[in-house]
Amino acid sequence: MSLPVRRLALAAAAAVLATALGSTPAFPAADGPRTGAADGPRSRAADGPWTTAWTASPQRPSSSFQKNWSQEGFRDHTLRQTVRVTAPGGQLRIRLSNRYGTSSLHITAATVARPGTGPAEVSGSARPVTFHGRASASIPVGGDLAGDPVALPVDRLGEVTVTLYLRDRTGSATFHDQAYATSYLADGDHTTDTGGAAFTRTSASLYYLTDVEVRGSAGTAPPARRGTVAAFGDSITDGFGSTTDADNRWPDELAENLAATGAPRPVLNAGIGGNLLVHDTAWFGDSAWSRFERDVLDKPGVSTVVLLGGLNDIGYSEIDLPTYKPDPDVSVQELIEVERDLIRRAHRRGIEVVGGTLLPMKGAEYYNATSADKIRKLNHWIRTSGAYDAVADFNSAMADPNDPERLDPAYDSGDHKHPNDAGYAAMAREVQRTPLI
Known part of the structure; x- marks a missing residue:
């Protein structure tokens, strides 16, 4: 079922109300x-x-x-x-x-x-x-x-x-x-x-x-060149396949790269493993569409968002969990409508958006002709529509040179879908190449 503009408008109103109700002051x-009161109100304004x-x-x-x-x-x-x-x-x-x-x-x-x-x-x-x-x-x-x-x-x-x-x-x-x-x-x-x-x-x-x-000064650390970068997405942003306690997710690698170049920026990781663009799930969080304000736009200092999502919507739907039955009834057009809405909401806050193309996943559990076609069509729109302020072409950067539908073996964590530490480092370099970073 598609997600028409009317539903987006109604859901947006509901989301505002839910946010208001869900932010009950805690005493x-x-x-x-x-x-x-050493850290109290008198020191805050300064x-x-x-x-x-x-x-x-x-x-x-x-x-x-x-x-x-x-x-x-x-x-x-x-x-x-x-x-x-x-x-x-x-x-x-x-x-x-x-x-x-x-x-x-x-x-x-x-x-x-x-x-x-x-x-x-x-x-x-x-x-x-x-x-x-x-x-x-x-x-x-x-x-x-x-x-x-x-x-x-x-x-x-x-x-x-x-x-x-x-x-x-x-x-x-x-x-x-x-x-x-x-x-x-x-x-x-x-x-x-x-x-x-x-x-x-x-x-x-x-x-x-x-x-x-x-806030405030911390010794001689150089100031951020621009505002905060927020990475927003699913398990590939969350860091599935990276080494535990090593800070090797791609947002971690990006923060390190920017600090090393002398042009540091804060980098936040707002990924949730298994997260969907369209649907809420009991296991994998509120949908990207419904959590965007809370997890990204409302964070102090955010000026750029890197959006990478849709692979799970193509691969499974809420009713299929946890069996990952392929070919859920989520169209490419529905994913595009949601991504356009996220871009509009970010732009209303003065926040730039980098669109990330979906990674290759040939050999993964829900790869087939239907999912491959959806990936190609969504990536074509991300690259060519002009909807995004910039594009990080993860698909091209991570593809096997001998089979562009497959992750490069050097970057594959073993499930043919999630990168390893080297793959996440390559993703960070791809983001860093965009003019907004």
């Missing part, structure tokens, strides 16, 4: 003691605007393809997660989400620190995180919450460890499934435990943490 827990330095798009709890803690949630647990930021700052703040929770989420205590090895922290680097001046906070179902500013300077491409103590039962957890980074769990309260020995359980997903934002 600090009444029993949390107020702390000192330090300039916030820039999102790292992000992970939130998802509904699910079993998905890998073991995770999202459905069981937490009770009397300490959760420790480490992320790499792509912008420097003298202050940082974290954002937490209970968007898909089933009960109020109580954060008993939180800290940020510089990471050591594994779950360990650099001794003396931990700083408490407060919420409206209190040490603890509750986030209602559907809500999000930003911590207060913390004076912990971070460098571009530096790492931050976020530790959350969750004393009360959380219920199911809002999370990001395919993180390709290790999270650690300990029983009891270990927010001040820098050694990390108590963190005996691990997961390859992220929980509650959706953003790290920075």
Whole structure:
């Protein structure tokens, strides 16, 4: 079934209403003691605007393809997660989400620190995180919450460890499934435990943490030449097939390349593995069309989006999960209508959009004559329509020289669809060639 303009308009209105309802203010827990005001309101105006330095798009709890803690949630647990930021700052703040929770989420205590090895922290680097001046906070179902500013300077491409103590039962957890980074769990309260020995359980997903934002000066780090680049897409953007804890996804590689050239820009990864342009799914997140504002356009500092999507719409549909039956009833024209709408919405915010062509996937589980034809037609439109401000031709850059329908074996992670680390590095170079980067 196609997605006519009328449906887009109606759904846009619904999305605005849903966003308004889903952004219920989260108030600090009444029993949390107020702390000192060193990072309080008086310092905020002088330090300039916030820039999102790292992000992970939130998802509904699910079993998905890998073991995770999202459905069981937490009770009397300490959760420790480490992320790499792509912008420097003298202050940082974290954002937490209970968007898909089933009960109020109580954060008993939180800290940020510089990471050591594994779950360990650099001794003396931990700083408490407060919420409206209190040490603890509750986030209602559907809500999000930003911590207060913390004076912990971070460098571009530096790492931050976020530790959350969750004393009360959380219920199911809002999370990001395919993180390709290790999270650690300990029983009891270990927010001040820098050694990390108590963190005996691990997961390859992220929980509650959706953003790290920075502002102010961080030593002599060069300023960004232009605004933030947001990578928006599915598992190929999320980094499926890359090495865990190595930061080898293509947005990571792009951030490193730009920093090395002396023209750094923050780069965000707003990919979700399995994500569809058109349909919401229980396993693979809200559709790209419905999450675009929340996960990209509303992020402080974003000026360029790299959009890569549609391969999953061609390969499977919601009712086919998890069997991946090929040939879902999603037309190329429907994908084009959605991409045009995303471009229009970005342009209304003054944001440029780079269109990424779909990668070759001959040999993958849902490759056949129908899907191959759709890939060719959608890529032709991306290259020739002029709808995008620039084009990153991933298809040409990643194709096997002897068979353009197939991924170059040097770039293939083994499933004939997702790149390996070398392939993601090649994708970053292709994006970097575009005039908008």
